[in-house]
Amino acid sequence: MLSVILIPALLAAEVFAVAFPNEGARLKSRQFDNRDPYKNWPSYGDLPLDASYPMKAAWGVWGADDVNGALNHITDETRRQAASEIQTGEAFNLNLELSFIPYPLLPERRPLVHTFQPGAGYTDDVITLNTQMSTQYDGLRHFAYSVNGNSSTYQYYNDLIPDYDHVIGHNYTSVLGIQQAAEKAIVARGVLLDYKAWMDDQNRTFDPFTELLVPSADLQKVAEWQGLPSNFSRPGDILIVRFGWTAAFSKLNEAQKQELVLGPGTYIGVKADDASAEWLWNQKLALVGSDNPGFESLPLTVTDHHVGWGQSILEFIDCEKLAPALHAKGRSTFFLTIQPINKIGGIASPPNAMAVI
Numbered sequence: 001m002l003s004v005i006l007i008p009a010l011l012a013a014e015v016f017a018v019a020f021p022n023e024g025a026r027l028k029s030r031q032f033d034n035r036d037p038y039k040n041w042p043s044y045g046d047l048p049l050d051a052s053y054p055m056k057a058a059w060g061v062w063g064a065d066d067v068n069g070a071l072n073h074i075t076d077e078t079r080r081q082a083a084s085e086i087q088t089g090e091a092f093n094l095n096l097e098l099s100f101i102p103y104p105l106l107p108e109r110r111p112l113v114h115t116f117q118p119g120a121g122y123t124d125d126v127i128t129l130n131t132q133m134s135t136q137y138d139g140l141r142h143f144a145y146s147v148n149g150n151s152s153t154y155q156y157y158n159d160l161i162p163d164y165d166h167v168i169g170h171n172y173t174s175v176l177g178i179q180q181a182a183e184k185a186i187v188a189r190g191v192l193l194d195y196k197a198w199m200d201d202q203n204r205t206f207d208p209f210t211e212l213l214v215p216s217a218d219l220q221k222v223a224e225w226q227g228l229p230s231n232f233s234r235p236g237d238i239l240i241v242r243f244g245w246t247a248a249f250s251k252l253n254e255a256q257k258q259e260l261v262l263g264p265g266t267y268i269g270v271k272a273d274d275a276s277a278e279w280l281w282n283q284k285l286a287l288v289g290s291d292n293p294g295f296e297s298l299p300l301t302v303t304d305h306h307v308g309w310g311q312s313i314l315e316f317i318d319c320e321k322l323a324p325a326l327h328a329k330g331r332s333t334f335f336l337t338i339q340p341i342n343k344i345g346g347i348a349s350p351p352n353a354m355a356v357i
């Protein structure tokens with residue numbers, strides 16, 4: 001049983017001070033030492049550290065004022081070890097073209113607008129995009145924990161944002177903004193689990209545009225099918241699941257894409273249950289991602305989310321060139337860099353994701 005100890009705020013004190021000059025640490029927090037961050041590491045059953053926190057939130061696990069959440073799993077050692085994944089030097093862009101989803105999957109999301117601004121001897125361009133419309137990195141201000149979806153109940157990682165007005169209001173704060181992820185310098189080992197290839201190998205067909213809930217037990221089977229040990233991940237890894245969603249979407253004609261958007265919004269993804277959450281928690285992943293619209297299957301209910309982990313998600317990752325290259329070499333892991341845009345207070349970003357094998 002984890003002993004929960006109140007400690008003074010030592011980490012990210014400056015950020016906290018800027019956002020809330022009159023408040024000190026309010027959360028109960030795990031006591032830890034940066035030299036041995038997994039000492040006193042809470043098991044999934046130990047979450048949350050205090051009964052007053054949202055269901056299964058990891059508030060306080062990295063300190064009361066921490067703004068990086070699961071990205072803390074990435075250390076200098078993670079980056080150094082990731083470099084050994086570069087063997088042939090082949091590199092892969094994992095970002096879809098920004099207009100890959102030409103029709104918004106949610107009607108309120110406006111399509112990208114790209115305009116040119118000619119100058120005297122030069123040309124500028126202006127891109128206005130909803131960051132949810134192509135490959136993306138969802139930061140810690142994107143999805144709130146909420147008991148009912150009403151913004152008056154929104155709660156964010158480590159309770160660092162007092163209310164929704166501080167996210168989008170006139171006086172919005174920068175805390176938990178995408179600039180934190182940009183500053184982190186995300187370099188890690190990527191692990192690809194190819195669910196689509198596993199299903200194909202068994203001659204099992206499925207429609208990725210249906211609500212297909214993939215249990216974590218199946219992802220574990222995919223790992224074993226790929227020849228990985230059962231404890232295949234190590235702290236700081238970035239897990240990418242290929243469901244075959246983007247490949248299937250690419251094959252649709254314009255009429256079918258439009259029809260899909262008007263449809264029920266049901267898509268394949270990880271089953272959002274306790275077993276999946278525990279499986280992910282145990283792996284100490286810095287990020288999770290996939291090639292579908294949400295890492296989890298859609299639709300989901302607001303309470304499905306364990307966003308209280310400070311766990312960012314990569315969506316619409318393009319693995320169509322990377323996956324066959326890895327399979328050809330009998331590999332599942334690769335060197336991965338992610339560079340979100342450095343926009344203070346930003347919600348999400350193109351991930352500028354690149355794999356080298």
Ligand SMILES: *[C@@H]1O[C@H](CO)[C@@H](O)[C@H](O)[C@H]1NC(C)=O
Nearest residue numbers: 146148149150151152153154
């Ligand atoms: C959200 O909650 C607030 C405060 O309880 C309430 O005034 C408002 O009507 C709610 N909005 C919706 C759409 O239910």
Ligand SMILES: *[C@@H]1O[C@H](CO)[C@@H](O)[C@H](O)[C@H]1NC(C)=O
Nearest residue numbers: 163164165166169170171172
């Ligand atoms: C926002 O900031 C302005 C200027 O500092 C202040 O007058 C106003 O009361 C603030 N509004 C809220 C909702 O905090």
Ligand SMILES: *[C@@H]1O[C@H](CO)[C@@H](O)[C@H](O)[C@H]1NC(C)=O
Nearest residue numbers: 198199200201202203204205
């Ligand atoms: C899948 O189909 C192929 C071609 O018909 C066949 O050779 C293979 O044995 C099948 N695999 C399984 C697992 O049924």
Ligand SMILES: *[C@@H]1O[C@H](CO)[C@@H](O)[C@H](O)[C@H]1NC(C)=O
Nearest residue numbers: 228229230231232233234235
């Ligand atoms: C996985 O388990 C094996 C066998 O118990 C062990 O030797 C190995 O160190 C473990 N690997 C990791 C990354 O924990």
